[in-house]
Amino acid sequence: MYHTLEQEKIILSFNGVVTADFLTAVLDIVETKMNHLEEPPKTKKKVFNVLVECLQNLYHHIDEGKGERKEMRKYKSxxxxxxRDENNFFIQTGNYIDKTSVKNLEDRLKKINSLDKEHLREYYREVLGNGSISDKGTAGLGMIDIARKSGNKLEYEFLEIDKDFSFFSLNVKID
Amino acid sequence: MENILREGSAKTPAVSFDSASGILELKGRSIPENSVEFYKPLNDWIDSYGSKPCSETIVDIKLEYFNTSSSKCILDLFKKLEYINKQGSVVSINWYFEQDDEDMEEAGEDYQAIIKLPFKMIEVEEI
Structure with a gap:
């Protein structure tokens, strides 16, 4: 654990239920910690920006699970x-996802990863200009924005948990 | 009509919409979880302003950064201004971005590509 702490420099690690207060607290902590790092302001801004999108993605989509389950709380974790390693920042998130939503998300991620910088930008403009906004205030732009700002392909994995849920892991590398 | 004057917060920008001068400013960061809630009163204000706008409307966007939830609301705001521009008030947008902040510069260009209003891109040291 000491090794991990020293070598990989964990800026933040959290496991729990996402609430609006939690989001505010996490962003606050990360921003304060980042302020003390000797990184170009541009990089700090990118990391913060991508983190905002990742966390808000989690916040907006975490309660989409169907039905009442005794162990529901677990699935909201x-x-x-x-x-941070020597060269890059990484933002990693993991969350349970309703199995019925996997295909749609995976298709979107595949599409995003298939596009180069310019096409990704075109795709963003297309969704921004044509898409509508949901009740939750999401616009379907989150993942596109994360990919654009990170400058790298999105690494992800879906792990089957039980008949209702899969676990979705996302690893965003920021240059 | 009443002006909008709001202080910025950790998640929302400072707002100054002045109907007498026709100068509208957003400054700071815009990362609320639900941006519709924040932007609805601003967009409503622009609707009313549009019924009796100044001959010239200047919009200063000085955002450090914004989330994708805000990006849609900002687009709606620009669309309303586009309409006011067609109605006779000359609307121009000043898009400020910090030095070397390509992301914010590109974000301005993205709006410029969608919205038919004159955009002036202004690079500053710090917002």
Missing amino acids: VLVMVI
Whole structure:
């Protein structure tokens, strides 16, 4: 654990239920910690920006699970990590996702990863200009924005948990 | 009509919409979880302003950064201004971004590509 702490420099690691207060607290902590790092302001801004989108993605989509389950609380838990190695920052998130939503999300991620910088930008403009906004205030732009700002392909994985849920892990590398 | 004057917060920008001068400013960061809640009164204000606008309307966007939830609301705001521009008030947008902040510069260009209003991109040291 000491090794991990020293080598990989964990800026933040959290496991728990996402609430609006939690989001505010996490952003506050990360911003304060980032302020003390000797990184170009541009990089700090990017990391903060991507983190905002990742956390708000979790916040908006975490309660989409169907039905009442005794162990529902478990399925509302998320894992968030902000890590720095010698060259890059990494934002990693993990959350349970209703199995019925996997296909749609995976298709979107595949599409985003298939696009280069310019096409990603075009796609963003297309969704921004044509898409509508949901009741939750989301616009379907989150993942596109994360990919654009990170400058890298999105790494992800879906792990089957039980008949209702899969676990979705996302690893965003920021240059 | 009443002006809008709001202080900025950790998640929302400072707002100054002045109907007498026709100068509208957003400054700071815009990352609320639900941006519709925040932007609805601003967009409603622009609707009313549009019924009796100044001959010239200047919009200063000085955002450090904004989330994608805000991006849609900002687009709606620009669309309303686009309409006012067609009605006779000359609307121009000053898009400020910090030095080397390509993300915010690109964000301005993205709006410029969608919205038919004159955009002036202004690079500053600090917002």
